[in-house]
Amino acid sequence: MLHYDVVVIGSGPAGENGAIQAAALGKKVALVEKEAVPGGACANTGTIPSKALRETALAIKQARSRDAHGIELKVSSTVTVPELMGRRGLVTAREHSRIRDGLSRAGVEYFRGKASFVDPHTIKISAPGGFSTQDVSADIVLLATGTRPFHPPQYKFDNARIYDSDSILLLDRVPRSLAILGGGVAGCEYASIFAALGVHVHVVDSKDRLLPWLDAELSIAMQETFVEAGIELHQRLRATVLEPGDRDVLVTLSTGSRIVAEKVLVAGGRIGNVESLNLPAAGLSATDKGSLEVNHHYQTKVPHIYAAGDLVGFPGLASASMEQGRVAMLRACGDVRSQLSSLLPVGIYTIPEVSSVGETEESLAGKSVPYVVGKASLVGNARANLIGEATGFVKLLAGKGDGKILGVNCIGPHASELVHLGHAVMALGGDLSYFAQAVFNYPTLGEAYKHAAFDALERMKAG
DSSP states (O other), X not given: OEEEEEEEEOOSHHHHHHHHHHHHTTOOEEXXXXXXXXXXXXXXXXXXXXXXXXXXXXXXXXXXXXXXXXXXXXXXXXXXXXXXXXXXXXXXHHHHHHHHHHHHHHTOEEEESEEEEEETTXXXXXXXXXXXXXXXXXXXXXXXXXXXXXXXXXSOOOSSSEEOTTGGGGOSSOOSEEEEEOOSHHHHHHHHHHHHTTOEEEEEESSSSSSTTXXXXXXXXXXXXXXXXXXXXXXXXXXXXXXXXXXXXXEEETTSOEEEESEEEEOOOEEEOOGGGOGXXXXXXXXXXXXXXXXXXXXXXXXXXXXXXXGGOTTOOHHHHHHHHHHHHHHHTTOTTXXXXXXXXXXXXXXXXXEEEEOOHHHHHHTTOOEEEEEEESTTOHHHHHTTOOOOEEEEEEETTTOBEEEEEEEETTHHHHHHHHHHHHHTTXXXXXXHHOOOOSSOSTTHHHXXXXXXXXXXXXX
């Protein structure tokens, strides 16, 4: 039997970074991946493919907004969704090469196959097709098998009329209309993408507002942009029955009302990939959502077995998963000081983008922390107008007494990039004076920070 200091199961962001970190600490590391290519859902079925489609949709929308006379844009009625993803193939191929090269340089041994526990320290690797197996033992195990779309049992997924958030990317053509069940991150991203492609989109969501964990003003602003884009919102409702027909799907809502759409996307969250792991043999069990419970070191109840990434639940972000895998292996290998940053930025790739880090107005009010708000609209921002996406705002939350940055909330073009400047200042303990005194290139989106800081400082003076 082969023995390793560390065995990592899964090659998504958490597994990749965890394996490389353990190897960098001098450990003998093996990584097991069941798919033909590395990268998990991030590179292959979710993050990169959906963002590739978004870039095409955004380019079309921006071009239409730039008032460039003599240029006509039209999406062919026969074009397939995979064709609209444009550079997806190039990007994913480069991701596969980057991951393989990184693991190889680190000295990580790579196994292709399905992993399952024989006992807490022994893992059986079954080669594709099940023609051969290899048992390996490990002192430390990192589980990073990720998640897949959850299929609510009341809906029949046929990938002809009714899709999940992975299979929707295989559409043979852009539909006339699309009903999206679920107002989470995936549902909101796909709603804005397909609306930008000219699809009539319905969003059915059970909550009072979309993404209610965001700053309320940010969430409401996103809803307003959806309505402006022609998206129909059906909130505080559920879809109870889906009836596929020859051309459309009849969707019955919890009130008894109905909507008709050519295709339906069920965006009902995700479930952990744990079925093949034989967790009971390791002394573990998963929740009903297939996630594993861990402590703040990402350690399961079996001390030498760690879990990271989407498999441990919230926040379910590729960026956080990378750090979770790395921190887990630092801890497992003896670095007791290492911990995950308390400031995790959230990037939502709707059109326009939404991004935030730190506190919201609601969280500060709940903690009874005195704060001041500073806002700068991007509607009049020269750079936003030049790129044809003059919408949204930058919103700073600062301590009412000292002006210390407590939270940054953005909606607008490149918000997921824009938030990082505020993130850095906040992480370094900075305050409003930095933005007020800093010199920003012109025209840039970043200069909105200066105007937001001035707005907050004026409010502080006013008491």
